[in-house]
Amino acid sequence: MGVARLDEVRAAFLEDLGQAGKDASAVEAVRVKYAGRRSGLLLDLTAALRDLPKEERRDYGRALNDLKQDIGKCLDEAREASISGAAAPQDMVDISLPGMALTRGAEHPVNLVRRKIEEIFLRMGYDVEAGPEIEDDWHNFEALNIPSDHPARDDHDTFYVTGDRLLRTHTSPVQARVMENRKPPIRIIVPGKVYRRDSDLRHSPMFHQIEGLLVDEGISFGNLKATLETFLHALFSGHGVDVRFRPSYFPFTEPSAEVDITCIFCGGSGCAVCSRSGWIEILGSGMVDPRVFERVGIDSERYTGFAFGLGLDRVAMLMYGIPDLRQLFSGDQRLTRQFA
Amino acid sequence: MKFDLEWLREYLETDADADTLAERLTHCGLLVETRDEVDSTEVWDIEVTTNRPDAMNHRGLAREAAVAVKGRLKTLQHELEETTESAQELAAVEIRDPDLCSRYVARVIRGVRLIPSPQWLQDRLERCGVRPINAIVDATNYVLLETGQPLHAFDLDRLAGRRIVVRRANAGEILETLDGLERKLETDDLVIADAERAVALAGVMGGADSEIGDTTIDVLLESAHFDALSVRRSARRFAIHTEASHRFERGADPEMAPVAADLAARLIAELTGAKVCRGQIDVCPKPWKPTDHEFGISALGRFAGLEISASEVERILAGLEFAPRLDGDRVICTPPSFRGDIERTADLYEEIIRHVGYEAIPAELPILGTPPGRRHPNWQLIDRGRDAAVRAGLAEVVTWAFIEPQVDRRLEDWPLCPGKSVSLVNPLASTQAVMRRSLVPSLLGAARETLNQGERSLALFEQGRVFSVDHEGEMHERERLALVLSGGGAGWPGVDRVGFSELKGVVENILRDTAFPDIGWRRGGAPWLEQSEGAELVDAAGRVIGVCGRLGSEEAARWGLKQDLLVAELDLDAAAAEPVLPKFRPLPRFPAITADMTIEHQLDLPYSEIEAAVWDLAGERIEKVSMEARYSGKGLPAGHVRSTLRLVYRHPDRSLTQEEVNEAQEGLRSALSGRFDVQFT
Numbered sequence A: 001m002g003v004a005r006l007d008e009v010r011a012a013f014l015e016d017l018g019q020a021g022k023d024a025s026a027v028e029a030v031r032v033k034y035a036g037r038r039s040g041l042l043l044d045l046t047a048a049l050r051d052l053p054k055e056e057r058r059d060y061g062r063a064l065n066d067l068k069q070d071i072g073k074c075l076d077e078a079r080e081a082s083i084s085g086a087a088a089p090q091d092m093v094d095i096s097l098p099g100m101a102l103t104r105g106a107e108h109p110v111n112l113v114r115r116k117i118e119e120i121f122l123r124m125g126y127d128v129e130a131g132p133e134i135e136d137d138w139h140n141f142e143a144l145n146i147p148s149d150h151p152a153r154d155d156h157d158t159f160y161v162t163g164d165r166l167l168r169t170h171t172s173p174v175q176a177r178v179m180e181n182r183k184p185p186i187r188i189i190v191p192g193k194v195y196r197r198d199s200d201l202r203h204s205p206m207f208h209q210i211e212g213l214l215v216d217e218g219i220s221f222g223n224l225k226a227t228l229e230t231f232l233h234a235l236f237s238g239h240g241v242d243v244r245f246r247p248s249y250f251p252f253t254e255p256s257a258e259v260d261i262t263c264i265f266c267g268g269s270g271c272a273v274c275s276r277s278g279w280i281e282i283l284g285s286g287m288v289d290p291r292v293f294e295r296v297g298i299d300s301e302r303y304t305g306f307a308f309g310l311g312l313d314r315v316a317m318l319m320y321g322i323p324d325l326r327q328l329f330s331g332d333q334r335l336t337r338q339f340a
Numbered sequence B: 001m002k003f004d005l006e007w008l009r010e011y012l013e014t015d016a017d018a019d020t021l022a023e024r025l026t027h028c029g030l031l032v033e034t035r036d037e038v039d040s041t042e043v044w045d046i047e048v049t050t051n052r053p054d055a056m057n058h059r060g061l062a063r064e065a066a067v068a069v070k071g072r073l074k075t076l077q078h079e080l081e082e083t084t085e086s087a088q089e090l091a092a093v094e095i096r097d098p099d100l101c102s103r104y105v106a107r108v109i110r111g112v113r114l115i116p117s118p119q120w121l122q123d124r125l126e127r128c129g130v131r132p133i134n135a136i137v138d139a140t141n142y143v144l145l146e147t148g149q150p151l152h153a154f155d156l157d158r159l160a161g162r163r164i165v166v167r168r169a170n171a172g173e174i175l176e177t178l179d180g181l182e183r184k185l186e187t188d189d190l191v192i193a194d195a196e197r198a199v200a201l202a203g204v205m206g207g208a209d210s211e212i213g214d215t216t217i218d219v220l221l222e223s224a225h226f227d228a229l230s231v232r233r234s235a236r237r238f239a240i241h242t243e244a245s246h247r248f249e250r251g252a253d254p255e256m257a258p259v260a261a262d263l264a265a266r267l268i269a270e271l272t273g274a275k276v277c278r279g280q281i282d283v284c285p286k287p288w289k290p291t292d293h294e295f296g297i298s299a300l301g302r303f304a305g306l307e308i309s310a311s312e313v314e315r316i317l318a319g320l321e322f323a324p325r326l327d328g329d330r331v332i333c334t335p336p337s338f339r340g341d342i343e344r345t346a347d348l349y350e351e352i353i354r355h356v357g358y359e360a361i362p363a364e365l366p367i368l369g370t371p372p373g374r375r376h377p378n379w380q381l382i383d384r385g386r387d388a389a390v391r392a393g394l395a396e397v398v399t400w401a402f403i404e405p406q407v408d409r410r411l412e413d414w415p416l417c418p419g420k421s422v423s424l425v426n427p428l429a430s431t432q433a434v435m436r437r438s439l440v441p442s443l444l445g446a447a448r449e450t451l452n453q454g455e456r457s458l459a460l461f462e463q464g465r466v467f468s469v470d471h472e473g474e475m476h477e478r479e480r481l482a483l484v485l486s487g488g489g490a491g492w493p494g495v496d497r498v499g500f501s502e503l504k505g506v507v508e509n510i511l512r513d514t515a516f517p518d519i520g521w522r523r524g525g526a527p528w529l530e531q532s533e534g535a536e537l538v539d540a541a542g543r544v545i546g547v548c549g550r551l552g553s554e555e556a557a558r559w560g561l562k563q564d565l566l567v568a569e570l571d572l573d574a575a576a577a578e579p580v581l582p583k584f585r586p587l588p589r590f591p592a593i594t595a596d597m598t599i600e601h602q603l604d605l606p607y608s609e610i611e612a613a614v615w616d617l618a619g620e621r622i623e624k625v626s627m628e629a630r631y632s633g634k635g636l637p638a639g640h641v642r643s644t645l646r647l648v649y650r651h652p653d654r655s656l657t658q659e660e661v662n663e664a665q666e667g668l669r670s671a672l673s674g675r676f677d678v679q680f681t
């Protein structure tokens, strides 16, 4: 007991107050502990005065008074500095309530993907082209080296409309139209709706493609590889994908290449999405077949070029993890609002 | 297509293990899709593209594999033991249509027995997805899977006159095929006939009458080459797809017929204890002729983007049996009979590049000689509309471009109907038989589905094309944007249920952001829209470019919609090609004075006329006129409303006084009274 005890209490008080910081209720708890009217520590310390020898009472009393004043002053300052919860509770805004704002609009995932791809190719100097969805047989098939009775037509279950017209089965007819009307160098991409007479989990009678074409002097297969690698790295940036080129067959390109990326779900180790192969088929491509050039009136001796195409819906499904193609065309705003 | 690895290796000399083999095949264009271990071997499912019928058999695949892993293809042994009896004396073959059948080889085998084939052979067939039947049929299928040559065994005794005649069918000729169906033939169909009637659909399927059976003793084995297009047309018309038609359609090897005939004859003799008669009957009116091709190795290197050595070119072409001859930079080669797909230099480049390996070619970006990319005006236009709708808070949906004919017919009443509708000749479903002339019906369907899911409010749009045909048969496509609003709540603070004014606000924002020219509003849209809340939007030329309003109750009932819906459709093609740049106006330097004016008038006096009159009559200090409040009901006669207008007055060069404004208001009141039947309160 004695003055030493007072110094202990002072030190403990300062530490407690320091810990309470700017929290008003914590400061109040400190007040109750030390200066509370019924059970505060200061009451005990005052009571202890009586038990002290007379010669010590004077010094102790003076020191106790100093302590009381200091505690009082510190508490006042701390209370002022703290964020007061006590002021006018009836006007208090519950800041945890949800905010109110106009609902934001949202674009369909297929268009989000389309614009992303357009952006990449615009930067590489490609024009974005458009063409009719109701096509003629020449532009959809013949000009692209797919004559009637060609086995490749089996892959194009075609919708026919009144007269000799059809719903385009791919965006490639726009390539043919551009090549008929423009001299090389040609550097275009063509996004758009296409139609095939097919409907199941992986096929839908209407879907979206994007097509690309580059025609110039001296274009090589190495140019095709670099362009598509650049594109796929930009499109799947963040996934760090590897790109693989495999020989394949399309009637309008020679040689043709199927392009795979490492599976973005398993990183290439194999999962259900990639059928355990670690690779996902993402686009078809190839060097433009000279027969196509001849059909649309471009000198195949002088010019070479490459073409490629991919499904926008498929990319959207991969990117956003949408399992069923047909859900994209359900017309349900709840799908789109997830991409606001 | 399924391959048996053990079988494949019988033709292949290599140290490469299965993993390497699968990887190299995939890299040269024969994608190994799946690998299954079966007994002591593996079954590989390989995607063989339609241009490569030569690789749709084990030997052909082995040839590719040999080049891919730098191994060797073993030679095929096809010598066989023959009796002294000559086949020529037992049967005859005549080709009447050499344009559709360039070669027909027949073998005669005597004393066959209809027994099952041994287990090892049945296993191989089954691994490749072919059902074992009996030793004779199995032998033909085995040789097909081995060499790619389709074969057919006829019961010789059931061929009238012991004769084979290859000819076009007679119109209306009937053939019962092996599957038990009666086929009515056309003159385009090529048939195998005996002296009297058709006994097989050439290259597609055999006939039931000449099928081998329990009583068969002598067999005539067919190994022929048929025209791809002819087989394809017949197979398509009768919807028959067989191992034989699959290969003929894509182009079989014209030189394989005699080899495969011997292989199959030997196998049948071996399995059934029968004897093969001496000699082939080989009728070949159009022998295959090889063609030489020439190209430069340096040109190939420029095309590939990689210098390829002469020895590598030679190795690949020799391995593929193209018989290359090198002379400096020049290569002359002769594609073999089984590579009908090789027609020109680009095809040869492909052969070499795919075996060099796409991965070996360095990637190098092309050097641009073109200006920066530009977006087609149509894309600029529709994305402007799309952006405008998104900015207005709407969610984009995509729905089918085809609709039901009954719904399409009602669109004749839709003010934005573009012309006659375009129907599909072969729709997938009767509900998807017509190309849409408006986006609204599919949006109503989508709205109903979403509301049925328990959603309370809708704010969605679609951008897409509508289709029509004019009386000259010309097809037309127009870009549209349509939207649906319903409910209220969070999207519209303070609004429980959106109404016409919210719809109009959204539409006006879209019109402005999409850069539509000046648009007028007039009543319309019935019966699709409620008569009291429907509007047509017209441009300066009086053409309707939009429709906007509350869905009529009859139409709502048709769609099973219980909740009020507001719809609009805009013809985006009517918007300006380029948006006009806004022009800056200096900010005012002196304060404005605001004054309200409450006018009581009849409901049939439109607000737009009142506002126009205010602009006309209020003098030059008026800066802004807006609608503040509208009241109808208690205290007003029926058909009357009270409109409160808020007017903002400002002078550009000094502060106005309240007195000046009061005076202007007073003048305006009396001027309005003079023009309309109105009262002021």
Ligand SMILES: [Zn+2]
Binding pocket: A263, A264, A265, A266, A267, A268, A269, A270, A271, A272, A273, A274, A275, A276, A278, A279
């Ligand atoms: Zn995976």
